[in-house]
Amino acid sequence: MRIRKKAIWAVCLCCLICVSGCAASNVRQQSVPENNHSADEPETDGRMSELSVIEHDAPLKIGDLGVERLLFPSHMRSLGKGHARNASLLDPNGFPLIRAFPNPSIQPIRGNYAENVIETAKSYLRTPYEYGSDRMEPSTFDCSDFTRWVYLYALGMDLPWDSRSQAAYIKAFAGRQYTDLNEARRGDILFFTRFLGPHASDYEGLQPEDKPISHMGIYLGDGKLIHTASKETGGVRIDVIRWKHLEYRFLFGGGVLD
Known part of the structure; x- marks a missing residue:
């Protein structure tokens, strides 16, 4: 049954990626300015700040440290994109960085593609965590698999497979990048360093x-x-960033849709 499920998802993903690749390279979509969505996007709970939880949470401390290089040494992506060592832009795992655009057949929600991303992301609330989760189906996620799947399923945009590679993608293509959280906009991707403790110090x-x-x-x-x-x-x-270790761990962010 799981093999059949993977096969179905693989076919769906291929269709999404192929259509996305036909999008005109001059497509641009501005990220949504920060608005008040507190009523329907409340913080899930306080577990990300509970010392009894986070002090003994190994995956939280390790994070996604190059999961593609560690867990996918056979370079599964080479079947789709190729492994071009001589490409002008490569991610940290040696794969070419290829800019993706929203599938033009997908209508933006409330006039903005960032809302498609947010609605898809919220549909996966409480989906279980798995380090090195299967990139071909959405029954479990690690952090980078989640962001990649959301953009792929919401807009047909195929992003790299782990956090450092997605960071390289942002640095290569995002017209708006920042290290100040005040500049973040709805739908942006934010990057954080490893968990070292709950305090700013x-x-x-x-x-x-x-x-x-x-x-x-x-x-x-x-x-x-x-x-x-x-x-x-x-x-x-969903978590509040400010006044918690997420704020102290923040490195930079950017707009995939800019």
């Missing part, structure tokens, strides 16, 4: 090499993030 004085990208999520606006961090924290969830 745990992250003071760190050098860039001490802050590898290990986590990511989608910004909802109103200071909130939809993401998945570990089994202990309950899979896909």
Whole structure:
């Protein structure tokens, strides 16, 4: 049954990717400014701040440290995109960075593709967490699989497979990038370093090499993030970023749709 399920999803993904690839390269879609969506996007619970949970949560501390390189050494993606070592732009795993655009046949919700992304992301709330989850079906996610699947299913945009590769994609193609959370817009992808503790002081004085990208999520606006961090924290969830370790771990963000 699982093999059949994977086959069905694989066919669907191929259709989405092929249609997306036909989109004109000059397609642009502005990210939605931060609006008040608090009524229908409340914080899931307080588990991301409970010391009894996070102090003993190994996946939260490890995060997504190059999951594609570690768990997919056979380069499964090479069947679809190829492994072009001589490409001008490569992600950290050696795959070519190829800019993706929304499938033109998909209508933007309320006039903006970011809302398609948000609605799809919310439909997966509480989906279980699995480190190195199957990239071909959505029964479980790790953080980068979640963001990739959301953009793929919502808009037909095929992003790279892990957090550092998606960060490379943002740096290569996002016209709007920032290190100040105040500049984040609804639908943006945000990147975070590994969990070192719940206090701001745990992250003071760190050098860039001490802050590898290990986590990511989608910004909802109103200071909130939809993401998945570990089994202990309950899979896909919504959290407030400010005044918590997520704020202290924030590295940078950008707009995939800009």
